[in-house]
Amino acid sequence: MGTMSVSSVLIVFFFANLLRLVLGSVVSTGNFNKDFFVTWSPNHVYTSPDGHYRTLKLDQASGSSFASNEMFLFGRIDLQIKLIPNYSAGTVLAVYLTSEQPNRDEIDFEFLGNVTGQPYILQTNVYADGFDNREERIYLWFDPTKDFHTYSILWNLHQIVFMVDQVPIRVYRNHANKGAGFPRWQPMALKASLWNGDSWATRGGKDKVDWSKGPFIASLRNYKIDACVWKGNPRFCRAGSSKNWWNMPRFSSLNWTQRRLFRWVRKHHVIYDYCKDPERFQGKLPVECSLPKY
Ligand SMILES: *[C@@H]1O[C@H](CO)[C@@H](O)[C@H](O)[C@H]1NC(C)=O
Numbered sequence: 577m578g579t580m581s582v583s584s585v586l587i588v589f590f591f592a593n594l595l596r597l598v599l600g601s602v603v604s605t606g607n608f609n610k611d612f613f614v615t616w617s618p619n620h621v622y623t624s625p626d627g628h629y630r631t632l633k634l635d636q637a638s639g640s641s642f643a644s645n646e647m648f649l650f651g652r653i654d655l656q657i658k659l660i661p662n663y664s665a666g667t668v669l670a671v672y673l674t675s676e677q678p679n680r681d682e683i684d685f686e687f688l689g690n691v692t693g694q695p696y697i698l699q700t701n702v703y704a705d706g707f708d709n710r711e712e713r714i715y716l717w718f719d720p721t722k723d724f725h726t727y728s729i730l731w732n733l734h735q736i737v738f739m740v741d742q743v744p745i746r747v748y749r750n751h752a753n754k755g756a757g758f759p760r761w762q763p764m765a766l767k768a769s770l771w772n773g774d775s776w777a778t779r780g781g782k783d784k785v786d787w788s789k790g791p792f793i794a795s796l797r798n799y800k801i802d803a804c805v806w807k808g809n810p811r812f813c814r815a816g817s818s819k820n821w822w823n824m825p826r827f828s829s830l831n832w833t834q835r836r837l838f839r840w841v842r843k844h845h846v847i848y849d850y851c852k853d854p855e856r857f858q859g860k861l862p863v864e865c866s867l868p869k870y
Pocket residue numbers: 661662
């Protein structure tokens with residue numbers, strides 16, 4: 577390769593990155609040490625030398641957590657997780673986007689552990705303007721403690737899609753024009769935490785954390801954050817430019833393949849859906865429950 581072409585490659589690279597900075601969208605580094613900081617108990621967080629792999633530990637002394645340096649408004653997050661093997665009852669691993677404001681917006685994955693041999697529950701939730709109570713729960717179609725699987729969130733102005741190995745397990749559509757809450761103004765940080773939730777997590781709190789079976793360790797790797805970095809101006813993040821690809825029309829709803837997979841999950845794997853629990857809402861289900869799901 578001649579000097580000219582090397583320098584033109586460098587120039588293109590330079591401008592591509594400049595454009596990315598100006599528009600605020602980011603493809604993460606893949607290095608936990610670079611994109612995140614530990615927010616709870618550094619000595620319960622292990623990171624591999626190359627930064628691509630991290631574990632969170634829970635023992636009698638403490639749980640652990642970390643959070644992204646940046647905040648994001650819309651984008652796509654992918655993260656591979658291997659859950660706590662064997663006995664994990666009472667533990668909760670949460671991976672979530674949160675705005676941390678009093679009128680909090682939040683998009684949650686929560687993995688609820690179990691006694692040895694019994695299935696984990698994957699709970700998802702969406703908070704909008706401080707209102708939560710939108711839990712859904714599924715049993716996974718594989719043992720999530722045996723191998724790494726990819727858990728993803730696509731979040732744009734039209735929908736939030738939770739995916740497991742690219743299979744959409746939950747869709748939360750933007751029905752704000754019909755009065756339903758939807759996270760669409762507040763930037764959110766990406767966080768992960770492992771903690772003792774044994775007052776409620778496993779069989780409604782019946783199975784407790786058994787410290788003699790600990791420490792409890794969950795593993796995370798190969799994350800990717802492709803999202804609009806918050807720089808104080810929502811217009812940048814709402815624009816449907818090619819940099820903000822997740823805002824493009826084809827990501828505004830599930831495609832045919834995704835709909836087929838989604839219906840399969842709904843039919844065979846959902847064990848709790850707040851929209852099917854009118855008692856909890858004194859008979860008056862939240863508005864989005866009577867609107868199209870996907
Ligand atoms: C989990 O249980 C299996 C079988 O009981 C055992 O062989 C394995 O060492 C245990 N793994 C851990 C991480 O404790």
